[in-house]
Amino acid sequence: MTPTAPAVRCDGVVQIYKTREVEVVALRDIDLVVEDGESVALLGPSGAGKTTLLWLLAGLLRPSAGRLWLGGAEVGRLGPRALDRLRAAQIGVVLQNPARNLVPYASAAQNVAFAQRAVRRRSRQRTDDLLERVGLAPLRDRPAGLLSGGEQQRLAVAVALANRPRLLLADEPTSQLDAGSAAAVVELIKEMGPTSVVVTHDPGVGEAMSRTVTIRDGRIGAEGRDGEDFVVIGREGAVQLPPEYHGLLPPGSMARVEPVRDGVILRRAEP
Numbered sequence: 150m151t152p153t154a155p156a157v158r159c160d161g162v163v164q165i166y167k168t169r170e171v172e173v174v175a176l177r178d179i180d181l182v183v184e185d186g187e188s189v190a191l192l193g194p195s196g197a198g199k200t201t202l203l204w205l206l207a208g209l210l211r212p213s214a215g216r217l218w219l220g221g222a223e224v225g226r227l228g229p230r231a232l233d234r235l236r237a238a239q240i241g242v243v244l245q246n247p248a249r250n251l252v253p254y255a256s257a258a259q260n261v262a263f264a265q266r267a268v269r270r271r272s273r274q275r276t277d278d279l280l281e282r283v284g285l286a287p288l289r290d291r292p293a294g295l296l297s298g299g300e301q302q303r304l305a306v307a308v309a310l311a312n313r314p315r316l317l318l319a320d321e322p323t324s325q326l327d328a329g330s331a332a333a334v335v336e337l338i339k340e341m342g343p344t345s346v347v348v349t350h351d352p353g354v355g356e357a358m359s360r361t362v363t364i365r366d367g368r369i370g371a372e373g374r375d376g377e378d379f380v381v382i383g384r385e386g387a388v389q390l391p392p393e394y395h396g397l398l399p400p401g402s403m404a405r406v407e408p409v410r411d412g413v414i415l416r417r418a419e420p
């Protein structure tokens with residue numbers, strides 16, 4: 150990754166899953182820039198495309214169309230080995246199912262140590278610090294497969310941060326945690342993951358991040374900064390009305406567009 154490029158840039162990214170019977174358009178025309186140092190909460194209803202976007206940002210999927218840069222590197226131009234190297238050196242990932250991030254027969258401490266393979270020297274101190282921060286120091290020698298779901302989730306965050314990634318990507322990293330552990334994990338991500346994108350349904354996580362991005366039906370519909378929510382004007386001027394206004398302007402209804410000095414007003418056209 151080059152130091153001046155944003156951590157992430159998506160330009161018209163589309164993701165289509167092809168199964169034998171159907172094609173599912175999971176993401177369409179995603180334009181997104183995440184600057185270095187930002188922490189972004191990725192919000193949206195189930196099936197909106199959040200996990201798909203996270204997998205694209207992790208280099209685990211390649212977009213069906215559009216362009217995606219991780220740092221200065223355009224993913225579409227990287228061969229499989231170059232992409233693997235970039236992922237190992239620069240990106241930390243917490244997948245939705247915590248067990249998938251871990252080697253089950255290795256101890257908690259070994260899992261964190263293995264994850265430092267891309268850095269030149271493993272640091273016992275960093276392993277100890279991370280285990281301490283996620284409250285797993287007393288369980289350092291227990292095999293990861295014998296930890297509870299919540300413990301595995303906390304360990305997965307420690308593993309993802311082990312080699313000081315420039316970009317941390319986490320899919321629901323607090324879904325199995327009580328409020329106290331969730332707050333500690335969010336604090337850790339903000340402190341040690343200098344740039345992070347976190348999929349979450351937890352409003353507390355959303356509030357802790359510097360920015361929220363809401364996906365609905367495969368498109369970025371809204372963004373939030375400093376507690377204020379904005380709709381995002383998409384390509385060709387498309388706007389997703391927030392669901393709380395669907396009663397006033399139901400999907401499928403017609404509206405008049407009235408220009409005003411600094412924007413437009415939409416008024417329902419009575420049938």
Ligand SMILES: Nc1ncnc2c1ncn2[C@@H]1O[C@H](COP(=O)(O)OP(=O)(O)OP(=O)(O)O)[C@@H](O)[C@H]1O
Binds near residue numbers: 167168173174201202
């Ligand atoms: N491997 C796949 N093959 C076919 N369709 C898929 C695949 N993975 C996801 N989808 C579909 O793509 C769409 C987006 O799924 P995705 O998992 O990205 O949503 P999500 O917002 O993360 O949902 P959730 O909050 O429930 O995890 C959904 O319609 C889903 O059914």
